[in-house]
Amino acid sequence: MTALSPIPRDMAPPRARMWGEWPRAAFGIGRLALAGKRLAEAPRGDGRGVLVLPGMFNGDLSNVALRRYLDTLGYRSYRWELGRNCGTRAIGMDGERLVERIERVAQETGGPITLIGISLGGIMARLMAHRRPDLVRSVVTIVSPYAGPATATNVWRSFEWYTGQKISDPAVIAMAEEVARPLPCPSTAIWSPTDGLVNGWNCHCEDEVGCRAIRIDTSHVGAQMNPDVLRIVAEALATEGQD
Template identity: 55%
Template structure:
């Protein structure tokens, strides 16, 4: 409720963001969430001029949603790439950001850049308060051989430009594993936000808009709106 209330006084700041160029942007929700959780971000990016779409796979229940090898999500991104004739920008929240990195590794020719928001991809999943819930909802054990191999792949430097938006005050995941300071080609941008509702925080919305305006460029470091 506080995140929603903060949008009103920030409307001028949000409206002054750079205009988009019509490129396709796919938004990937966090654990348990669906495209509805990203409605405000999708609407905001569309108003700026981007072709922002949801992932169209229902609730994010890990492999149960995207397929055992991610084939459903990979097919969705490949289809958007083919239909638009452009590479796709992936913006993922929490688990959605981890999946965005997975797609970029598997389909680099279809991905323009990756933006993760509060996504704990760079460390042990036990450095979160939700890893047990992840196991119950997805049916996957974080120490299973296949899951560990996928985690290693996702944490490797991406073959496309990337930005990791993170917060020290996240509350549900350790913000320090939501970015890897040693990863070349990935900017780490710090914001002040808790985990719940991070996707509708004015600072996060504006940061995403600013990143999209200059994709793959800009200095590495910390940014506090």
């Protein structure tokens, strides 16, 4: 099996690939310093509000580079302001804290907003799009394994320990099924076949109407600081709904 061979959707990435995550992340982040011109040539933004949702264990500091980049393009980016992403402990059992945050940003910007979520943050973004379609204009997920079982990751035990949730809990299963349904708004799913923490093939659905799946070779850790991912996000926002 090569790095680019499909992994069965019920399997986690090989352990060897997982241990390579951090060196790959450092390399990807290091490329930011050399990518200024290419990033600056991305399509300009339309002034909309964009709320960025961090991945598991992470808070708003993990998304500084992405938010600053979106601001330079002409978008109005916002922090999620809910501390570290620890599942329902951060957003509320029914997501009510996150809904309140989205409502505030939408009110400030004068209309539905775009949600950009990294990993677990992307799963939450899709949940919010289903539950409050009046507030969500579009969704961009970055390496978010919403389309397969939680056990097809190398972090599901960490998820249970950190969030206090069990993946076998009926409420968690029901939420996962809700998240995986086609969204009522345009969406983009950025995924990597060489992801070392989650099964990249579960980060998109090939047949989801209205969702554009974009494949890229990136690590999971630090994907939101990879210059290639930043450029893809900018292009996705500029061309959403054109497919």
